[in-house]
Amino acid sequence: MEEPNLFLVCLNAFAAVLGLLWVLALALRGLIELFPEKPPAPTEAAADAALAVAIASAANAVVPGARVTRIEEIR
Amino acid sequence: MDTLLELIAQSGFHNLGWRNLVMFFVAGLLVYLAVKKNYEPLLLIPIGFGAMLANLPAAMLDASSGYHAEPGQTVPLLQLIYNMGIKTQLLPPVIFLGVGALTDFRPLLSRPVTLMLGAAAQLGIFVAALGAFYLFGFTAEEAASIGIIGGADGPTSIYLTAILAPHLLGAVAVAAYSYMALVPVIQPPIMRLLTTDAERAINMPQARPVSQTAVIIFPIFITVLTALAIPSSAPLIGMLMFGNLLRESGVTDRLSKTAGGALINIVTIFLGLVVGSTMQGDTFLSPQTLFILILGAVAFAFSTAGGVLFAKLLNLFLPEGKRINPCIGAAGVSAVPMSARVVQKFVSDHTEGRVNPLMAAMGPNVAGVIGSAVAAGMFLALLR
Numbered sequence: 495m496e497e498p499n500l501f502l503v504c505l506n507a508f509a510a511v512l513g514l515l516w517v518l519a520l521a522l523r524g525l526i527e528l529f530p531e532k533p534p535a536p537t538e539a540a541a542d543a544a545l546a547v548a549i550a551s552a553a554n555a556v557v558p559g560a561r562v563t564r565i566e567e568i569r
Numbered sequence: 570m571d572t573l574l575e576l577i578a579q580s581g582f583h584n585l586g587w588r589n590l591v592m593f594f595v596a597g598l599l600v601y602l603a604v605k606k607n608y609e610p611l612l613l614i615p616i617g618f619g620a621m622l623a624n625l626p627a628a629m630l631d632a633s634s635g636y637h638a639e640p641g642q643t644v645p646l647l648q649l650i651y652n653m654g655i656k657t658q659l660l661p662p663v664i665f666l667g668v669g670a671l672t673d674f675r676p677l678l679s680r681p682v683t684l685m686l687g688a689a690a691q692l693g694i695f696v697a698a699l700g701a702f703y704l705f706g707f708t709a710e711e712a713a714s715i716g717i718i719g720g721a722d723g724p725t726s727i728y729l730t731a732i733l734a735p736h737l738l739g740a741v742a743v744a745a746y747s748y749m750a751l752v753p754v755i756q757p758p759i760m761r762l763l764t765t766d767a768e769r770a771i772n773m774p775q776a777r778p779v780s781q782t783a784v785i786i787f788p789i790f791i792t793v794l795t796a797l798a799i800p801s802s803a804p805l806i807g808m809l810m811f812g813n814l815l816r817e818s819g820v821t822d823r824l825s826k827t828a829g830g831a832l833i834n835i836v837t838i839f840l841g842l843v844v845g846s847t848m849q850g851d852t853f854l855s856p857q858t859l860f861i862l863i864l865g866a867v868a869f870a871f872s873t874a875g876g877v878l879f880a881k882l883l884n885l886f887l888p889e890g891k892r893i894n895p896c897i898g899a900a901g902v903s904a905v906p907m908s909a910r911v912v913q914k915f916v917s918d919h920t921e922g923r924v925n926p927l928m929a930a931m932g933p934n935v936a937g938v939i940g941s942a943v944a945a946g947m948f949l950a951l952l953r
Contacts, residue, residue, distance in 0.1 A: 496634065497708070497709055497953070498698060498709050498952060500698065500702040500709045500712060503572035503701060503709065503726070503951045503952065504698055504716075504953065505695075505711075506696035506947070507695065507944060507947035507948060507951060508691065508692070508694075508695045508944075510798075510799065510943070510947050511688050511691050511940055511943050511944050511947065512685070512688045514623075514682045514688075514794075514795065514798050514799065514941060514943055515685060515688035515939070515943070516684075516685060516688070516793060517794070517798075518681075518684055518794060518795070519681040520681070520686055521683040521790065521794060521848055522677075522678060522684065522787070522790075523681045525665075525678075525680070525783050525786060525787065525790060526678060526681070526777070526779055526783050528782070528783075529780045529782040529783040529786065530780060531777070531778040531779060531780045532780065532842055534914060540711075556768075
């Protein structure tokens with residue numbers, strides 16, 4: 495059997511790897527645009543509101559008449 | 570007395586040759602590197618022990634692609650595993666199933682451009698293949714099997730070599746796993762040579778979060794597109810992505826744990842042992858093995874350089890704030906996750922801890938697994 499031209503084989507194979515992965519990269523880009531990460535669910539916002547009321551009540555119990563103007567979460 | 574002499578004549582001691590003794594040393598060296606240096610121990614210990622078994626004269630614990638059993642003859646143990654697991658191309662794709670179940674592709678999904686780095690970092694495969702063919706006189710099939718070492722992916726190397734050049738299986742597998750273990754030695758000098766201080770200090774912004782829907786669709790998407798484009802890569806990519814779907818679907822926890830745990834461990838034992846059993850002294854101790862080791866190092870070096878240089882090329886077209894740290898291109902050689910860790914350490918050391926591109930490097934790192942499987946598929950399509 496005749497020996498294949500390996501230079502052409504390698505050139506074609508490398509071009510195919512680059513080409514295919516480029517197409518896949520574009521397709522993945524489309525995929526993450528099509529299915530983006532959603533913003534936090536409303537239940538989380540509701541939980542935050544409940545938490546704010548609870549903190550304000552606790553602060554009022556300790557210092558009557560105090561107003562909570564800012565809540566900062568430090569993780 | 571005659572019986573005693575007959576027994577001695579049949580014993581392994583009587584048939585022990587210098588090649589067997591050298592191979593005992595090689596096997597011992599592999600086990601030593603695994604135990605003392607922690608170089609890919611899960612593979613090098615089975616390979617080393619298999620190589621020792623293969624060189625015990627008259628024990629019939631070697632395996633080769635050219636074995637033919639006479640009618641009624643019992644096939645020796647490791648030859649049986651070779652016939653069932655390597656000749657049928659069963660074991661490497663099953664390893665890929667486990668790899669898929671263990672791999673998180675989110676870093677790649679969040680930065681799809683890093684797929685290109687995983688593609689460019691396959692450069693060494695083709696450079697080494699050309700070197701093997703034109704400089705060392707290997708056949709095209711042998712050259713492709715040697716070149717694939719540059720993909721830094723053991724199962725892919727074994728898969729391709731078992732099909733195209735099974736007589737080189739032992740040498741190619743040993744070179745692939747040895748150089749994968751040597752990534753922390755091979756890659757930093759190349760990154761140092763090809764990047765400037767300013768480039769190493771590029772701090773990439775945090776990648777965008779990826780939705781669970783996209784993560785689940787990803788393996789199906791990749792399998793269909795890749796298998797349609799290059800069908801010969803489907804066994805590797807298909808199993809890799811199936812494993813990943815088991816992991817990400819969230820409803821097949823048991824299957825995912827089995828694929829990434831017990832199954833991959835069982836297959837690794839058989840694969841390592843049987844690859845070692847192909848390393849008989851008569852075939853392994855040849856100038857070809859030395860050439861393969863040299864070409865393997867060349868392949869790794871060019872693959873690293875390919876990833877880094879392509880990242881620099883991309884930076885020419887990217888706006889200021891979106892440029893990528895070219896060092897992460899080096900992680901495109903697969904060798905997951907060691908290569909990404911090497912990039913992280915290199916960049917962190919050179920920026921006094923200010924830049925830490927570990928997660929960014931994981932993108933090209935897992936892309937390299939896809940890239941090397943596609944490259945192997947292309948060789949199969951063009952040379953088989």
